[in-house]
Amino acid sequence: MSESAILEVNNLYHTYMEKTPLEYKALAGINLQVKKGECVAVIGHTGSGKSTLIQHFNGLMRPQRGEVLVDGQNLSDPKLDVKALRRKVGLVFQNPEDQIFEKLIGDDIAYGPLKMGLPLKEVRDRVKWAMELVGLSFEELKDRVTYALSGGQKRKVALAGVLALKPEILVLDEPTAGLDPFSRQELLDRIALLNKQEKMTVIFVSHNMEEVAYLAQRIYVLADGKNLIDGTPREIFGNTEILRRHHIAAPQTVEILAHLKQRGYSVDLKAFERESAAKEIVSILQPFRR
Numbered sequence: 001m002s003e004s005a006i007l008e009v010n011n012l013y014h015t016y017m018e019k020t021p022l023e024y025k026a027l028a029g030i031n032l033q034v035k036k037g038e039c040v041a042v043i044g045h046t047g048s049g050k051s052t053l054i055q056h057f058n059g060l061m062r063p064q065r066g067e068v069l070v071d072g073q074n075l076s077d078p079k080l081d082v083k084a085l086r087r088k089v090g091l092v093f094q095n096p097e098d099q100i101f102e103k104l105i106g107d108d109i110a111y112g113p114l115k116m117g118l119p120l121k122e123v124r125d126r127v128k129w130a131m132e133l134v135g136l137s138f139e140e141l142k143d144r145v146t147y148a149l150s151g152g153q154k155r156k157v158a159l160a161g162v163l164a165l166k167p168e169i170l171v172l173d174e175p176t177a178g179l180d181p182f183s184r185q186e187l188l189d190r191i192a193l194l195n196k197q198e199k200m201t202v203i204f205v206s207h208n209m210e211e212v213a214y215l216a217q218r219i220y221v222l223a224d225g226k227n228l229i230d231g232t233p234r235e236i237f238g239n240t241e242i243l244r245r246h247h248i249a250a251p252q253t254v255e256i257l258a259h260l261k262q263r264g265y266s267v268d269l270k271a272f273e274r275e276s277a278a279k280e281i282v283s284i285l286q287p288f289r290r
């Protein structure tokens with residue numbers, strides 16, 4: 001394990017339904033390294049293996065070949081303490097319904113901390129902390145039933161349930177899928193806060209390049225269960241050749257800057273962050289003449 005990596009994947013393979021007519025190679029030699037405190041996005045076309053990969057991070061799937069190391073611990077170790085691993089690596093599924101089991105919101109979020117054997121006072125404090133972190137009012141919502149929640153609220157409850165375990169690494173599969181633009185931005189801001197203020201390492205899967213550009217410090221691009229490329233958002237989104245060759249959708253700002261460049265304007269394609277892109281656009285406007 002390299003010194004600063006909190007999570008490392010070396011040459012990981014996974015084949016579904018092996019040795020049956022439905023055999024499918026979902027991962028075919030993936031390598032990935034995430035440093036403590038980083039926010040990393042995993043992108044790639046549908047079926048490229050993203051969800052299969054991240055389910056290895058908390059021991060939900062075990063390596064068939066290759067290895068996954070979390071904080072130096074090899075997840076193939078037969079003596080692996082899965083409970084301790086799941087406290088360290090919190091995985092929020094694509095579909096929140098898959099991880100909400102209790103009738104009341106407060107009970108659902110308290111489930112993990114109670115299973116950890118924490119004292120009731122600490123459980124209550126954690127539930128309150130996690131709910132407020134994701135923007136759910138503890139007093140108003142703790143006794144409300146989970147089945148009556150909207151899709152966005154369910155997503156927040158599922159996230160709070162994982163956060164209540166205070167994981168060091170937060171893994172999110174399509175965190176904002178199905179949310180309206182306001183709730184999406186709100187949740188992205190909460191995730192950014194967890195990464196920056198709480199120093200949580202964040203790994204997320206997304207098809208939404210605006211959200212990848214907004215959150216990620218580094219991006220891994222997968223295709224057919226293999227690594228295609230990885231780099232900073234500037235390296236990936238600023239390289240139209242890479243984007244075109246690998247059919248990666250670009251954030252809107254990159255599209256606008258690329259159109260301007262095609263028309264002969266001198267703009268920096270790497271300036272894709274909203275404020276930098278706005279500056280690039282303003283810089284090419286003709287001076288105002290009376």
Ligand SMILES: Nc1ncnc2c1ncn2[C@@H]1O[C@H](COP(=O)(O)OP(=O)(O)OP(=O)(O)O)[C@@H](O)[C@H]1O
Nearest residue numbers: 016017024026044045046047048049050051052053
């Ligand atoms: N339980 C399973 N049994 C058989 N094949 C599976 C199973 N789960 C996934 N696959 C296949 O493995 C491949 C990778 O699936 P995976 O869900 O990891 O892709 P993904 O990149 O997360 O896709 P998406 O972006 O659509 O969520 C897909 O072709 C999928 O059909």
